[in-house]
Amino acid sequence: MTTRHALLPTSLGDLTAVVDEASGGGGAVLVGLYFPGHWTLPDGADHGPQVELGDEPLLAALADELREYLAGERTDFDVAYELRGGTHHRQVWALLERIPYGQTVTYGDLARETGGAAQAVGRAVGANPISIVVPCHRVIGADGSITGYAGGLDRKRTLLALEEPSAGERDALF
Template identity: 55%
Template sequence: MSTAMWTVIESPIGPLRLVEQGGAITAIEFSPFRDGVRPLGAEGADHPVLVAAAHQLAEYFAGDRTEFDLPLAPAGSAWQRSVWAQLLGIGYGQTASYGEIAARLGKTNAASRAVGTANGANPIPIVIPCHRVIGANGTLTGYAGGLERKQLLLDLERDEDAALF
């Protein structure tokens, strides 16, 4: 397995650490970073995948990008990857509830908690848009980056004239 490369970029929601391994993005981490969670490898701001990710995220925060075109390799269980695949189907500016995601996976509403757990374990937030999943009653629920960040991302996507960057 190839060594991971990483870089830190500034964003309107705080510094983001982008991690690449094997030619794909494997993580986007919110600050404060939890060093020691995974071996990071070498700093590689000039790695083509990290450069592309930084550029696309800057466009997203500027309100100029609604879809990402990056190679992704999130590590997780089969269940987690199935949930994350569903998240990629939630369009820019749209939201879905945990129960709706469960239904799309052929599960009952009782699987909502399992969807929430998988959603919270998403290693590539923003690009795999876990911020677009909300409670059944339309309220914001947990977000690994904090509810303030989640609200900022949703506001950016709802307002055509918004730009955070």
Template identity: 50%
Template sequence: MTDAAANRRFGVLLNTPLGPLGADSTQAGITALRWGAGGLTDGPMARTLTSELAEYFAGSTAGFTVPIVPTGRPFQRAFLQALMAIPYGETRTYGDLARQLGVSAQAVGQACGANPIPIVIPCHRVLGASSLGGYSGPRGVEDKIALLKLEGAAGLLI
């Protein structure tokens, strides 16, 4: 069995520097990006997401066009829209987003941790006022740093 065939069998779309990524979807779009395996294994949406993630990790793209279907309450959906508005290579603080959305920085931190589609919806671009904050990747903050370095935002970390 080829590596690609084995990956499809186990629901891994792409092996990345952060480890394998899988996804879940509906016919309308991606509902989750998972560290490890997911349910989306083949078809046009899987091919688009795999291609766009590969380009992202190669440093040759700044955005995603694959359709996404984030779910949640109105605040969560508004929060995810605010995350998607943060440009590639830039960051915001939890406080910045809290002021923008009229909620506490703690609520923003909790919403970041609940982001169902990390990387595509860039919660890694949100930092604490005096720390990096957390991250949902398998290695936590190390993965956040790796993504920020990939985007050229590492200067903000020094």
């Protein structure tokens, strides 16, 4: 088995980072980043054996990048990752990847872009396996409310506050 994981201590709690070999070869990629008590773990989630950060360069790099991000010193991530899921989920996750730091979109915005229902988009957003790096926390309710987050609403509020744009910075993305 090539899947392995490590616990990454952060100000948001110990995150479980899961790595595996890339589907097309080419080395290790991040395939999961989960909060303590994460709502939506993949079916049959097997994170493999636990490894030390120093034994896995990708995980050590992720830990550094997360530390920088949470300190307000980084706005995006460079670690290699791979989103694994069904076609609709991957379509929604690709839209999440396009949401810039400090901006938000609504579930309705994503639904219009995919041609699907907001509820189906919500399920796909909630199933995002790579929290923070693939910024599902940037999706909000139609009325601007902070809604659903697999890591909990307090963590979502914290992440949004960290990225809070100056007034009038929210542009239409889709």
